[in-house]
Every structure is written in structure tokens, then in C-alpha cells.
Amino acid sequence: MSTNKSVRVRIAPSPTGENLHIGHANTALVDYVFAKQNNGKFVIRIEDTDRTRFVEGSEERILESLRWLGLNYDEGPDIGGDYGPYRQSDRLDLYKKYAKELIDKGMAYYCFCTPERLDKMRKEQQARGETPMYDGTCKHLSPEEVQQRLDSGQPHVIRLNVPDEGTTTFHDVVRGDITFENRLIDDQVLIKSDGFPTYHMAVVVDDHLMEISHVIRGEDWISSTPKHVLLYKAFGWELPVFVHLPLLRNKDKSKLSKRKNPVWMSWYREQGFLPQAIINYLGTLIWPRAQGSEIFSLDEMIQGFDINKINPTGPIFDLEKLRWMNGVYIRSLQVSELASLLVSEGFVNERYAKNSAYLERVVELAQERLKVLSEFWDENRFFFEDVAVDKELVTSYLSDSSKRKEYLNEVVNALEALELWETEQIEKALREIQQKHELKPRAAFMTIRAAVSGQTHTPPLFEMLEVLGRDVVLDRLIKALDF
Ligand code: GLU
Numbered sequence: 068m069s070t071n072k073s074v075r076v077r078i079a080p081s082p083t084g085e086n087l088h089i090g091h092a093n094t095a096l097v098d099y100v101f102a103k104q105n106n107g108k109f110v111i112r113i114e115d116t117d118r119t120r121f122v123e124g125s126e127e128r129i130l131e132s133l134r135w136l137g138l139n140y141d142e143g144p145d146i147g148g149d150y151g152p153y154r155q156s157d158r159l160d161l162y163k164k165y166a167k168e169l170i171d172k173g174m175a176y177y178c179f180c181t182p183e184r185l186d187k188m189r190k191e192q193q194a195r196g197e198t199p200m201y202d203g204t205c206k207h208l209s210p211e212e213v214q215q216r217l218d219s220g221q222p223h224v225i226r227l228n229v230p231d232e233g234t235t236t237f238h239d240v241v242r243g244d245i246t247f248e249n250r251l252i253d254d255q256v257l258i259k260s261d262g263f264p265t266y267h268m269a270v271v272v273d274d275h276l277m278e279i280s281h282v283i284r285g286e287d288w289i290s291s292t293p294k295h296v297l298l299y300k301a302f303g304w305e306l307p308v309f310v311h312l313p314l315l316r317n318k319d320k321s322k323l324s325k326r327k328n329p330v331w332m333s334w335y336r337e338q339g340f341l342p343q344a345i346i347n348y349l350g351t352l353i354w355p356r357a358q359g360s361e362i363f364s365l366d367e368m369i370q371g372f373d374i375n376k377i378n379p380t381g382p383i384f385d386l387e388k389l390r391w392m393n394g395v396y397i398r399s400l401q402v403s404e405l406a407s408l409l410v411s412e413g414f415v416n417e418r419y420a421k422n423s424a425y426l427e428r429v430v431e432l433a434q435e436r437l438k439v440l441s442e443f444w445d446e447n448r449f450f451f452e453d454v455a456v457d458k459e460l461v462t463s464y465l466s467d468s469s470k471r472k473e474y475l476n477e478v479v480n481a482l483e484a485l486e487l488w489e490t491e492q493i494e495k496a497l498r499e500i501q502q503k504h505e506l507k508p509r510a511a512f513m514t515i516r517a518a519v520s521g522q523t524h525t526p527p528l529f530e531m532l533e534v535l536g537r538d539v540v541l542d543r544l545i546k547a548l549d550f
Pocket of ligand 1: 078079080081114270283284285288
């Protein structure tokens with residue numbers, strides 16, 4: 068890989084989805100790290116020329132997610148820069164100008180074929196078992212005829228004049244040299260009949276004008292790259308370095324898809340994944356370290372990552388592994404940090420933040436088990452609100468009702484009489500009663516757990532009772548006495 072240009076990299080998301088796609092987040096991570104390693108610039112360009120798939124608000128959400136992840140960019144549609152505009156719909160005149168230049172050089176041509184004709188041609192080719200490709204009809208129109216048709220306002224597109232013979236080769240940093248036969252490359256449309264450029268045209272013009280040194284993108288674009296290379300050559304422009312990243316895979320090794328795995332960054336945030344954990348996890352997929360911990364920071368990745376050592380095999384995106392890693396990050400937070408995060412991200416209602424000492428005591432108990440922030444409320448709601456306790460659940464551990472009542476009665480009395488309301492005392496008292504009644508610990512303690520929380524999974528019982536406070540605990544136990 069050699070280039071004298073200063074490092075400039077970009078992601079070029081299309082605002083056609085809900086939010087930032089996890090695949091783009093992965094590319095953005097590599098861009099960011101590579102730019103930082105080389106004192107370069109990380110650029111965001113919005114590829115919004117496909118108006119039929121445009122989704123309102125998508126661009127804003129993509130940018131917000133990048134910022135949330137901490138992948139701050141140096142140039143982009145909302146912050147500007149020296150190479151703008153950064154939205155392709157604001158650059159239409161440029162594409163037309165450059166397409167005209169190719170026409171003048173004989174590297175591109177006007178095509179007046181109607182959609183009906185193209186459709187018929189395609190079907191015939193398919194029937195013959197051929198790959199559908201433009202048959203070159205308009206390539207041979209005389210200049211006079213072209214002018215006449217343009218003057219009469221006939222709808223048209225502009226196509227790239229791809230040589231029929233020879234091959235096109237480019238070097239990819241991950242996979243080495245890749246060669247395509249020109250006769251298999253279609254005379255690609257560059258400008259559509261609505262005057263908008265196609266992806267191929269816009270991406271090449273923009274990467275060139277924005278002085279992108281390394282085109283880093285998913286390997287699903289490899290088959291487009293020879294078309295781009297032909298365009299660079301037609302313009303006489305220097306090629307960027309191509310880095311096609313392996314695609315993230317579902318567990319069954321298929322390409323990561325919405326059906327099998329959440330792909331939008333908004334989903335991860337709503338679930339309560341921490342940006343640092345997502346970055347770290349994506350980092351492990353693209354930079355598996357032979358030695359050392361899987362837990363590393365963005366700065367450590369910037370120190371150690373080597374773009375020349377990317378493994379071409381598509382890594383498996385394992386949501387369970389990410390959940391585990393998220394838990395590691397959650398446990399690394401200060402209790403007060405975690406508590407404020409739960410509130411600011413909307414997982415705990417602000418009115419419970421007023422009693423911050425209480426909130427923090429609950430958070431401290433919950434922190435150990437928490438994998439994603441969204442689970443906090445469901446698992447710990449009973450600390451804040453009265454819960455509907457399921458009679459069946461409470462009675463299921465001690466089905467003999469008179470024994471259960473006797474036991475619970477004694478528990479209530481003992482807790483009421485406790486001198487100090489703290490974990491050790493509570494535990495001591497409850498263990499004594501359990502032994503006296505010759506109950507299995509599980510039966511004795513699950514009954515209490517269910518009665519005060521309505522749940523089978525909670526933080527450790529005795530600590531939990533201490534935090535809940537004597538009044539609440541007694542109140543709930545007394546209710547359970549009636550079951
Ligand atoms: N708009 C394309 C995308 O959505 C950009 C591909 C590229 O990076 O060239 O991924």
C-alpha cells in the first residue's frame with residue numbers, strides 16, 4: 068500500500084434506513100482508527116441520490132449515532148469542511164459537468180433506449196441464459212443523430228463506454244490483486260434520466276474531489292470497484308487505495324441481516340448497550356489480538372491496529388458476546404455514573420433520581436448482574452413501586468399453607484423486632500427461623516424473595532431487604548400472609 072497523499076477516509080452512508088447500520092459503524096471504526104493513526108481526516112458524505120429510497124430524518128440519526136459512538140468526524144454535512152458540500156444532492160451540477168467531460172473524450176455516451184426496449188432485451192438475454200447487460204446499441208449513434216435526439220428532448224441516460232476486451236485489475240489491501248474481465252462489465256449508467264448520478268458516478272467524482280486517499284468499505288462493493296477503476300482511468304485520475312472489509316456475519320455465517328440480527332444502532336442504544344462496549348466488540352472482530360485482553364479502549368486500538376493485517380474471513384457477530392462485554396463495561400462504571408446514565412438514557416424515570424442515595428443503593432446491588440441498561444427497570448422495579456405479587460409464585464415454594472403462615476408470621480415478628488436493620492442481622496435472623504422450621508433454604512428464602520419482589524431473580528436477598536427498608540418489607544410480607 069503506497070500513497071503519498073495525506074490520509075483522508077470516509078464513510079458514505081445513504082439515508083435510506085432507520086439509523087446508522089452496524090456495518091457502517093464497523094467501517095467508521097476502521098476509518099476513525101486509521102485516520103487517527105496517520106494524522107488524517109475522517110469524512111462523512113451522505114449519498115442521497117436515490118430519491119425513491121430516501122427516508123426522512125435518517126441522515127440526522129446516522130450522524131447522531133456516530134457522535135454517540137464517539138467516532139467524531141472532521142468533515143461532514145452538518146459541520147462542513149473544505150471539500151463540501153457533503154451531501155450528494157447538493158453536488159448534482161458537478162456530476163453533470165464531469166459526465167459531459169467523459170462524453171467529450173468518447174469515454175461515455177448518451178443512451179436513448181426506452182425502459183421497454185431495455186426490459187425486452189434483458190428478458191431475451193435471460194432466456195438465453197446470459198447475464199443481462201446493455202447491448203451497446205446507442206454506442207454507435209452518429210454525433211448528428213445524438214444531437215438531433217437531444218435537441219428534440221428525448222429522454223436519455225449517460226453510460227460509461229466500457230472496453231469490450233481486456234481486463235481491469237486493482238489492488239485490494241485485504242485480498243491482494245483482483246481482476247475482472249471487461250467484457251463482463253456492463254456499460255454502467257452514470258447519469259440517470261432524471262439527471263441524478265448513479266452511485267458509481269457520484270462515488271468516483273466525490274472520492275476524487277474530496278481527495279479520499281483510502282476507500283475503506285464493505286466487501287459487498289468489490290464487484291463495483293472495477294467500474295470505478297475504469298472511471299478513474301477515463302478521467303485520468305489517480306486511484307485511491309482500496310480496502311474492502313470482510314462483512315459481519317450472522318451465527319449461521321450468512322451476511323448480517325435484519326431478520327437474524329438487529330442492525331440499526333438505535334436498537335443497541337435503546338437496549339442499553341454502552342458505546343464503549345460496542346466499539347470494543349466491533350474492534351475485536353476486525354482486530355483479533357493474539358495476545359492480551361479482549362477488553363481494550365479505542366486508544367489502545369489506535370496504538371495497535373494494523374490495516375495490512377485484516378483477516379478476509381467474515382467475523383461472526385455474536386450478540387451474546389456483546390452482551391457479556393457490555394456487562395464488563397457496566398461493572399467498570401462508578402455506581403453514581405451508572406445511576407446517572409440509567410436516568411439520562413431514560414431507563415429510570417427522573418422522579419426516582421430525586422432520591423439519589425436510594426437509587427444508588429439499588430444500582431449498586433443490580434450492577435453485578437446487569438448486561439444491558441434496559442433490563443434494570445424490569446428487574447428492579449419493585450424497589451421503587453408496589454408490585455402485584457403473584458399468589459401462585461409465593462405459595463409454590465411452601466405449599467402447605469398452615470406451615471407457610473406459621474413460618475411467615477415468625478419472619479414478620481423477627482424482622483419487626485430486629486434492633487438494627489442491616490444485612491448481617493437480617494440474614495442471621497432469617498437463617499435461624501429457616502433452621503428452626505426445618506425448611507430447605509431454597510423454600511424458605513424464595514418464599515420471602517417472591518413475596519417482597521414478585522420475582523424469582525433479584526439481587527442477593529439479604530442486601531435487597533436491607534435496601535428496600537423495614538416498612539416496605541414488612542408490608543409486603545404481611546400481604547403475603549393472607550395468601
Ligand atoms: N452509499 C454506499 C453505502 O451505502 C457507499 C459505498 C461506498 O463506501 O463506496 O454503503
